[in-house]
Amino acid sequence: EIVLTQSPGTLSLSPGERATLSCRASQSVSSTYLAWYQHKPGQAPRLLISGVSSRATGIPDRFIGSGSGTDFTLTISRLEPEDFAVYYCQQYGDSPYSFGQGTKLEIK
Amino acid sequence: QLLESGGGLVQPGGSLRLSCAASGFTFTNFAMTWVRQAPGKGLEWVSALSGSGSNTYYADSVKGRFTISRDNSKNTLYLQMSGLTAEDTAIYYCAKDFRSTYYGRFDPWGQGTLVTVSS
Numbered sequence: 001e002i003v004l005t006q007s008p009g010t011l012s013l014s015p016g017e018r019a020t021l022s023c024r025a026s027q028s029v030s031s032t033y034l035a036w037y038q039h040k041p042g043q044a045p046r047l048l049i050s051g052v053s054s055r056a057t058g059i060p061d062r063f064i065g066s067g068s069g070t071d072f073t074l075t076i077s078r079l080e081p082e083d084f085a086v087y088y089c090q091q092y093g094d095s096p097y098s099f100g101q102g103t104k105l106e107i108k
Numbered sequence: 109q110l111l112e113s114g115g116g117l118v119q120p121g122g123s124l125r126l127s128c129a130a131s132g133f134t135f136t137n138f139a140m141t142w143v144r145q146a147p148g149k150g151l152e153w154v155s156a157l158s159g160s161g162s163n164t165y166y167a168d169s170v171k172g173r174f175t176i177s178r179d180n181s182k183n184t185l186y187l188q189m190s191g192l193t194a195e196d197t198a199i200y201y202c203a204k205d206f207r208s209t210y211y212g213r214f215d216p217w218g219q220g221t222l223v224t225v226s227s
Contacts (some may be wrong), residue, residue, distance in 0.1 A: 001160075034212060037151070045143075045201065047215035055169065056215060082204075088151055092212025096167055097150040 002026055002091050006099035007074065012108040019076040021103045023089035026070045030093025031072045036065055039102075040085045048087075081107075109133065110202050115221030121194050122157060122225070128185040128202030128218055135183040135204065136160070139205035142187050143170075144198035144223075153195065154200070159208035169195075192225045 003026040013019055018022040023034070036049040045054040049065035053071065062077040076083055084107050113211050114126040127192035128140070141156040155176040164176055165208040173191040178184065185202055 033212065037214075039151070042219075043216040044219050045203075045214075046217070047213070050206075050213045050215075090151075090212070092215075095165070097153055097212040099153065102150045 001087045001096055002029065002094050003011075004022075004089050004091060004098055004104045006089060006100035007085075008103060009101075010106060013079055014108045015079050015081055017079050019074075019079055019083070019088055021074040021076075021086075021105070023067075023072040023074070023100050025070040025072075025091060026034065027070075029049050029091045032068075033091055034065075034067070034092030035092065036073050037064075037088045037090065040043055041043045045088070065099055068070045076105075079105075110204065110218035111214055112200065112202055112218045112221035115181075115200065116221045117224045118192055119227050120193055123188070124192065124223060126187040126189070126196065126200055126202075128187075130183045130204070133143040133182070133204065136180040139206055139208060139210045140178060140185045141187075141205060141210075142200055143203060143204050143214070144196075144200045145220075146195070149198075152198075156205070156210045157185070158210060159198040161222065165209065165210055189223070192223075194225050197200075197223060197225045198225055206227055 032052040037045045039045040053065040064075040109132040142154040156174045175188040199220040201220045203217040206213040
């Protein structure tokens with residue numbers, strides 16, 4: 001089973017700043033089967049990025065996914081107030097499809 | 109588009125059936141999945157089912173205790189849970205997959221239903 005490790009656990013930033021979230025896999029992720037989800041308390045998780053870098057429908061272009069192999073990054077170019085949430089990476093190349101433990105993005 | 113129900117308080121060793129009512133898409137054309145989040149924890153994939161209902165997939169942690177199924181005539185996904193333990197306490201989310209066979213790209217998700225296992 002592929003284990004995904006996200007860092008940092010918590011990231012404290014201000015609106016307007018740039019956020020860089022990391023996701024490292026215990027082994028190479030097949031093809032480009034890496035996704036990112038945003039989750040706010042009391043809400044449904046939301047797909048942001050799939051295929052490493054493809055934004056889901058309606059996702060603003062300030063969300064940028066990148067990486068390959070075992071190292072992946074979600075960058076939020078300029079934080080908006082609504083971006084503060086927990087972010088999860090997920091690999092869906094090798095069953096069981098696993099999630100990282102999450103990065104909490106909080107307002108500084 | 110996805111609305112879960114059926115959560116609640118259940119005693120250890122008990123059973124519960126969750127439902128997920130789908131709307132806004134052709135239900136039979138998409139695999140469906142259950143993902144859970146225990147209190148203070150991250151997301152954990154639980155189970156998935158192909159669009160036809162022919163192929164099922166389970167996490168090791170629930171295999172033999174949980175059964176996923178669907179009624180395509182009712183646009184509804186189910187999760188029958190038995191032998192529940194405190195470790196099963198979580199919010200359970202259903203989510204739509206990308207295609208009719210299990211693919212692993214989940215969009216959208218429901219709001220979730222809370223299952224609490226306690227005496």
